[in-house]
Amino acid sequence: MSKTRIIALFNQSGGVAKTTLTQNFGYHLALKKRRVLLVDMDPQASLTTFMGLEPDELNQTVQQAIVDNKPLPIHPELIHGMALVPADINLAASEMQLSGAIAREYRLKNALATVQDKYDFILIDCPPSLGLLSIISLTAATHILVPVQCQFKSFKGTELLLNTIASVRSHTNPALQFAGFVPTMFDGRTAQESRTVKAVQEQLSDIGTVYPPIPKTIAFADASERRVPLVLFEKNHPAVGVLKKIASSLEKLEP
């Protein structure tokens, strides 16, 4: 059996830091000499951009692998020590292109099967939807990791999210494990947010591990604008310690 941990960062809500965390956890795992592959499964291609590539200038993206069954187009150079399968906006058409295709949910799983032994961790950045691209990602994954924003509205989507996981488990990926929740954008200065993070911890810890909250800071946006992980932008930023700690926990996940 493969030892590779394939972690899908998933939440159908938009803007909860899926892409930011994919890049930063990947980087901290790479710093620990883990072989890391990042896969951009979002037509918005934010991960591709955060990693310093121009989506408009790419010849090959993950789309060719999942729609045309071509080999997975891994970028020829490591970026910050990580391998990357990029995306571009054309990926948006793939849901339609795959309609009616047999076993379409397994397209990424099959594409990864030929390369996964070269990596210790494969992190999949999912789009903010419950559509086919997310299902394809969750079908390929060994684990799901869910960033949740520290706000009351975040709870509303949780049931939908859990139903999706249950559905994937019963149809395409019975072995999918729940790696846990990462509370994000935590602003400890407001009493309401402190209460929310407590509520997140209390209510969600029955379902899975709740990792320490990632503080809210503009430094994440600044770092991605510079196309680098946070620690390369500001080495001693307080959020770096939290990222490191969670990355260490991810290392301990059972394949």
Ligand SMILES: Nc1ncnc2c1ncn2[C@@H]1O[C@H](COP(=O)(O)OP(=O)(O)OP(=O)(O)O)[C@@H](O)[C@H]1O
């Ligand atoms: N801890 C944080 N504090 C403040 N801003 C953050 C934090 N984490 C991420 N951000 C910012 O929030 C925005 C959304 O982050 P990101 O793109 O990672 O979310 P996402 O869940 O991938 O979004 P989408 O659903 O659109 O794919 C970005 O501008 C990012 O820099």
Ligand SMILES: [Mg+2]
């Ligand atoms: Mg994203």
